Amino acid sequence: MSVTFRAWLAVLALVGYFVLLGALVGACLWMIFEQKGALAIVFGGAVLLSALLSIDPAAARRARYRAHGAYVTRTSQPELWRVVDELAEAARTRTPDEIVIVAEANAMVWEETRLLGLRQGFRHLAIGLPLLAGLSVNELRAVIGHELGHFSHGHTKMAALTYRATMAMRTTAEDTSGSPVGWLFRGYSRLYLMFAGSVNRAQELEADAAAVRAAGKTATQSGFRKIPALVKAWQDYTETYFELLPYADRTPALLEGFRDYLADPVRAEEFVLDQARLLDAQPRSRFDSHPPMRDRLEAVDQLDVDDHPVDDRPATALLADPEKTVPRLEIALVPDDLGPRASWAEIVEIAGASVAAEKAAILGVHSGPPADAINAVSADHDRDTLVDLVENAMVHVLVRDGLAKHELNWSGPWRVRMINGELFDVTELVAEVVDDPAELPEARQWFTGLVASLQASRVMSTVTSNAVASPPE
Known part of the structure; x- marks a missing residue:
């Protein structure tokens, strides 16, 4: 079964959501205007409101999409924006509307879509501070290129819609969890994710190909291996050392400290071992949107693409004047009452x-x-x-x-x-x-x-x- 055909099935399932929604709205209106009892009006009104909010759950909680972090402008970080523009062009998609540096070992592109992904919206790119400490320039290019690849016009239009709708469906399931009909929307969301899962897994492989075009095979494979290990290392770093901060009344150098943590001989050995060990640690489910990492690395190896020139500079090289920029970025990532900055x-x-x-x-x-x-x-x-x-x-x-x-x-x-x-x-x-x-x-x-x-x-x-x-x- 082709990806395009599966994408059409997922789109039909998405249309079915609106059919279900219309039937539910009709039933609520009938209950309110025909039954005319106080209980019918209250119950029907509550269900109707929940149903209408499910069409665009993001509108109910727009502030949630404002990620906590340091927002960087084109003026303050021209080189970073230039690289993102270049990667977006290579992926045949539009550049994100904003870039934010966050305190997570991850990178992500997301949109504030409307109507469960049928309409595109404001696009965000989040880059984790730990990635700037633990990846090279080429590896970060690969990671960002992969994320932008999800929105590539190289996908079929139906597949791209499926990806946006998947993100919206997950949000809908979360936002309607406490509503009177939340169980119904969650159940339908799971059904949709089953249809969309195979399409999204195929898209992951296409996004991996976009990463290779952005940075080459070597950087893509090494960057993909490092991400799970960086997640684990960042968690240990924060849990072990951040508990000291209330006793010191000082603000730490987050990125510099994490870079020193990774450079420690014992931690460096753990990091290398984790890269291999975590390849097979991912759970498998029919709802997974990602193929197993080992399969993705093998698929990357089979791509007939020329490798890129090596750029092993630290990813912080993309920042303008890192020694001054990084402390300013970190101000937005830590509580403002920790005290003066210290080593x-x-x-x-x-x-x-x-x-x-x-x-x-x-x-x-x-x-x-x-x-x-x-x-x-x-x-x-x-x-x-x-x-x-x-x-x-x-x-x-x-x-x-x-x-x-x-x-x-x-x-x-x-x-x-x-x-x-x-x-x-x-x-x-x-x-x-x-x-x-x-x-x-x-x-x-x-x-x-x-x-x-x-x-x-x-x-x-x-x-x-x-x-x-x-x-x-």
Whole structure:
């Protein structure tokens, strides 16, 4: 069965939606004007309103299409817009009306369509900030070229309509979920998606071909492999490190930090492994609009298209003056009450000290000997939490006295480094004390000796520095 024939079937199903809608509207009007009861009027009116809103659900919630992000103009980012114009021309479609940088590891083109996709509308292009950090110029060209390829005039008109209608149907199913007849529209939407699924999967392959024309086979394949891995890496980056921000009252360098995260040897190895592992992790369903990624990569490999010149520059090269532009873009992506901009190293140092002080205070509220405090806290916390509290109480003393500080570690949790250059890791010692508070005197003696040694080391370092700075005449 050809894609064109399937597209016509999907369009007929779309027409059937309006037939169903007309029948429902007619039934509601009959109920309101013929039955004339209060219940009939209220019920019929509610159903009628839901039905009418389903024709253009976007009109009911237009603000939802205003993506949260940094909007870039042709004046501020001429090179980025020039590339998008070029890619749109190559895909034989019109350029998006606006470009927005968003805090998601994805790129997307969408339209504010009318009448379930029958009428075209305002077109948006969203580019994820993580893509600017993790992709090359050619790879980003491939990703954007693919997204624009969905709206290509190279598709049959019916196939292009099917794609727009699919997006509109998904929105309709969401927007009518709480209406009296939401179940009816959701059911019909699922039926339509079954008809449209095979058409959309064929369109994905055509959009992949548009990506190849935009950037070449090599960049298309590498860019497609990286996207799922970037999604996973961005999620870990935000979940692991963004929780520090409230403790530091500082605004981070999002893109620079994510680029450093990806460059860390441990994270870089994970990223390469994830690219291979996530190829086969996609669920399969008759409602899927995408073929399996491995099938798409194989199809790209079979295309008879000359490869493009290599452009391995970071995707940020498409931005005008990235050092000044990126911080301005990031202002729109983070809450405006985080405080002044700071490096991640500074954020970790400030947040680490704050967290250590907070956890030390939990032990400090208990009066009496330290062993009694440990026993009192253990009644409210499990063993691992108690070990963490005691260890942070020790860290707090060192940080407070200027004998240690928290250190950024992109490979995992932060580290505490003492002024002698050694890492402070006493988890095993603290665990022994928690398990047997009788060990506390010996542990306290060891810690007191450590503090004295570090203080002496600092004094010696200060004396030496002063001597070097002011040599005898």
